[in-house]
Amino acid sequence: MSDQPARDFICETLAKRHDRKQFTCGVEALDNYLRQTASQDVKRKTAAVFVMVPEDEPKRIAGFYTLCATSVELTGLPIEIAKRLPRYPQVPGILMGRLARDESFPGIGRLLLADALSRCVRSADDIAAALIVVDAKDAAAVAFYQKFGFLLLPKWKSRLFLPMATASKL
Template sequence: MTLQKPDFIIEPLNPAIHRRDEFDCGVPALNDFLRTRARKEMDAGTSACFVIVPKSDPGMIAGYYTLSAATVVRTALPEALTKKLPRYEELPSTLLGRLARDIRFKGQNIGELLMASMLRRSVAASQEVASWAVVTDPKDEKARQFYASFGFQSLTTDRMFLPMKQAAGWINAR
């Protein structure tokens, strides 16, 4: 798998350039978030939104993801993972809040490109501001399987996690 096709660019959401109203991933909540809340959350400093756009039409959004800071409760982790960790009650993590691909781009590996970008960005940021893992809350079983294909494991019934060391390993293997 190629990590970034040369015909797409991944960049921060810019409402002056990116046409949010055209985006349709088939999930109303994810469409509405991009259209009405993504910019507000960026302005408030509660999440960062990144979009993938075709080089041929840099205003068209093919997909997006959001990142923010979070924590993982140490007691929720498998004991085998916590043996070598500091005894903090909560561990710093990076939250992959949303990830969506426009239905017009189905079959073009947009989800994989977004995941690769998110993992690279998360690993790089964790070297500046500590983050032990990436966490996400899959919307359904299909999303859960997608995240599992990148090495994410169940943390709770609603949350999955990928230790940052594994994320770095995934990046280095590509």
């Protein structure tokens, strides 16, 4: 049984009202990204940043993730996946560049990922994307994503992907 009371969360785009200074996930690069770079990426349209906030603390960031467009070389995909796709040199996808949760909110990583996957599936209806791609920071992150069906890209040690068709079934 968890010591944490059940809470409801809302996921929304990063805004000035969100308290980025209080966020601490334990990975300095991710903390610094949210505090110093995220809003610039949003302004420059290089990444969309989504924050998960508790309903009862709407300024507090419990976690965040980023999404942007990407592509993967068809030849870089496993053969069983590549043979189901058109023979274009590049396959369109959505990159989940960062995903982190504040240390004060254990267990919401799954909720962040579910929201990100849902957003990717909805977006792929409007702007074609065959894959969701993630860059895992370490072996623990690779294992986290693999629990949800992500597959390693053969030519990369820490880049994984999930076919959009699989994500839509989740």
